Amino acid sequence: MEYEDIKCDLKDSILTIKLNRPEFLNAWTHKMESELKDAMNRASSSSEVRVIILTGEGRGFCAGADMSLLNDVQESQSSSDSSRQNDSFSRIENSLDLPPDFANRYSYFPSVTKPIIAAINGPCAGLGMIMAMYSDVRFSSESAKFTTAFSRRGLIAEHGISWMLPKVVGFAAALELLISARKFDSQEGLRLGFVSEVFPDDTFMQKVNEYAVDLARNVSPRSIRIIKSQLYAAQFQSLTGAIETGNSEMLKSFESEDFAEGVAHFIEKRSAKFSGQ
Numbered sequence: 001m002e003y004e005d006i007k008c009d010l011k012d013s014i015l016t017i018k019l020n021r022p023e024f025l026n027a028w029t030h031k032m033e034s035e036l037k038d039a040m041n042r043a044s045s046s047s048e049v050r051v052i053i054l055t056g057e058g059r060g061f062c063a064g065a066d067m068s069l070l071n072d073v074q075e076s077q078s079s080s081d082s083s084r085q086n087d088s089f090s091r092i093e094n095s096l097d098l099p100p101d102f103a104n105r106y107s108y109f110p111s112v113t114k115p116i117i118a119a120i121n122g123p124c125a126g127l128g129m130i131m132a133m134y135s136d137v138r139f140s141s142e143s144a145k146f147t148t149a150f151s152r153r154g155l156i157a158e159h160g161i162s163w164m165l166p167k168v169v170g171f172a173a174a175l176e177l178l179i180s181a182r183k184f185d186s187q188e189g190l191r192l193g194f195v196s197e198v199f200p201d202d203t204f205m206q207k208v209n210e211y212a213v214d215l216a217r218n219v220s221p222r223s224i225r226i227i228k229s230q231l232y233a234a235q236f237q238s239l240t241g242a243i244e245t246g247n248s249e250m251l252k253s254f255e256s257e258d259f260a261e262g263v264a265h266f267i268e269k270r271s272a273k274f275s276g277q
Contacts, residue, residue: 005032013050022058027066045094050216055119064126096229106159109134140186140195141204220258221276
């Protein structure tokens with residue numbers, strides 16, 4: 001499928017999705033939203049895709065909502081405009097079995113069956129922060145800048161960032177970043193735990209791709225899928241519930257093709273050939 005506001009490239013089982021409005025620092029649009037959901041849907045169901053990288057074209061990741069969208073909301077209070085702000089959203093077709101909380105408008109990333117890596121290559125604000133936050137792994141370029149932005153637009157902590165951000169950086173840090181909406185750099189993002197690693201600008205995508213290739217080649221897709229499901233589901237479970245889920249899934253793992261291959265390639269000292277089954 002051809003897209004306008006995003007670009008997709010599949011290589012070595014890695015799908016790279018680029019937000020594609022570089023002249024606007026990839027500011028978010030309704031078209032970008034629907035195209036990204038479609039691309040994620042297809043990737044979640046595709047046996048050819050093992051890892052997804054989400055990044056931005058040009059020098060920005062995502063500068064937040066296009067200001068014309070915010071202006072439209074201010075000028076119109078019709079039911080159609082209000083419905084755009086509603087969080088209800090259709091589920092990913094081939095999704096992980098997670099609570100319905102992960103089927104909302106911007107919270108569906110965790111339900112995608114493949115790991116999503118946010119490669120934050122530049123300014124990351126507002127909805128850009130939300131897209132990065134819902135990704136499974138976040139890497140940043142040295143020059144990237146971050147801001148929650150909402151309070152400086154007269155807005156509030158939307159789309160679940162009030163629930164998710166404290167789980168990523170801790171309650172106190174999340175509260176401070178949300179009420180101040182101040183800008184912070186990649187090194188502070190690393191200290192806060194918002195990003196896992198910072199790479200130099202000139203080798204940024206090379207380093208991100210090296211990580212993605214390692215996942216695609218050397219890690220069981222089935223293990224990634226189940227572990228991802230376990231961790232997000234555990235946010236709504238007791239410790240006992242998480243233990244019971246783990247015990248049940250471990251028994252299923254023993255019967256899987258990927259477990260047999262995981263043992264075989266280790267004993268035979270060769271590269272893994274995981275099927276994902």
